[in-house]
Amino acid sequence: MINIKQIHHVAYRCNDAKETVEFYKHYLNMDFLVAIAEDKVPSTKEPDPYMHLFLDAGNGNILAFFELPNSPGMSRDLNTPEWVQHIAFEVEGRDALLAAKEELESKGLDVLGVTNHGIIHSIYFFDPNGHRLELTYRSGTPEQMKQLAEVAPLMLEEWDQTKKAPKHAAWLHDEEFS
Known part of the structure; x- marks a missing residue:
């Protein structure tokens, strides 16, 4: 049986390795941990030079990037709105x-928010590669989290059948709650 301990790293592409490391060090105080560079992809043996960077995202979490100079320029999936794909980092609380x-x-930096999501509060901005970043803190009570866990399977089933937003957790963004 598979027993996941935690995410070791999540990897994204970057336009410029040095610029990316400098951004995450300067804006998010992340330590630059490791750089790996090869002329061939170890898993496939394809000739494709790359620089693979690893940054400390706290608590044993690692954020990684690849610069691929021989690949076409990167762009995001134009069929996916830019707010969908993002990297979220947790901070201590509201003051933080x-x-x-x-x-x-x-x-x-241009920063959007603070946005109240009922159980978390978040701000949003972009890195130099166009990746949307979120800083957030948890504000939900144990009772709210229990309620959301209870309705999650019902919401998923309703979504699967209708492809319309179930209302079981609409209170998260109700004006009265915010």
């Missing part, structure tokens, strides 16, 4: 989120 927003804006 507000301080992060202020710091990012003072360094020249």
Whole structure:
């Protein structure tokens, strides 16, 4: 039986390895852990030079990037809205989120939010590769999380049948709740 311990790393493509490391160090205070570069892909043996970067995303989580200089320029999936694919990082609480927003804006980044999602509060911005980033803190109560866990299977089944948003957790974004 498979027993996942945690995500070891999540890898994305970047336009420029050095620029990407500098962004994550400067804006998110991530440590640059490891660089691996090869002329061939180890798993497939394809000749395709790359630089593979690993950054410390806290608590043993690693964010990785590949720069692929011989591949066509990168772009995002144009059939997927830019708000869908994103990387979310958790901060300690509301004060930490507000301080992060202020710091990012003072360094020249456009930041969207704070957005109240009922059980989390988030801000959003983009890295130099066009990847959407989210900083968030948890604000949900144990009771709210229990309620959401209970309705999750019902919501999934209803979605599967109708492809319309089930209303079991609509309270998360109700104006009264926000």
